[in-house]
Amino acid sequence: MPTPQLNLPQQFGRFLLTGALVFTVLFWGTSSMLLSTKEIHLDLLAIRVILKSCTQLPFAHWVQDLETAYVPFFLRQRPLLACYLISAQLAWLAAFLYDIKILRKENLL
Numbered sequence: 530m531p532t533p534q535l536n537l538p539q540q541f542g543r544f545l546l547t548g549a550l551v552f553t554v555l556f557w558g559t560s561s562m563l564l565s566t567k568e569i570h571l572d573l574l575a576i577r578v579i580l581k582s583c584t585q586l587p588f589a590h591w592v593q594d595l596e597t598a599y600v601p602f603f604l605r606q607r608p609l610l611a612c613y614l615i616s617a618q619l620a621w622l623a624a625f626l627y628d629i630k631i632l633r634k635e636n637l638l
Contacts, residue, residue, distance in 0.1 A: 534635070540628070548624035555616040563608040572609060575602060 535543070560569070579599055583591055603609060 540632075543631070544624050544628050547627050548620045551623040552616050552620035555619055556612055559612040559615050560609070563612055568606065568608065572603070572606070575599060 564572075579595065582594060586594070
């Protein structure tokens with residue numbers, strides 16, 4: 530039975546899903562290698578504070594806190610930033626190559 534042709538939003542959804550799965554696995558792997566337990570605990574605590582403050586503070590105040598406190602906190606952590614950059618680039622590349630493979634299989638590329 531031939532597979533139906535996917536339209537552009539479905540192809541983009543497949544690209545995003547593939548990238549998200551690869552990013553999750555790679556970020557988990559690189560962060561387990563590059564980050565210490567103390568850093569991971571501190572990051573999780575900061576994420577909890579961000580999520581709690583999102584529901585309890587007015588939006589304008591929350592965005593100001595996000596820009597002045599939380600973003601610099603995460604950007605100062607070089608290993609966390611390295612995990613993100615490595616994972617994002619490799620996830621995009623994997624999703625792109627997988628999409629090309631599927632499109633060639635469907636004779637669209």
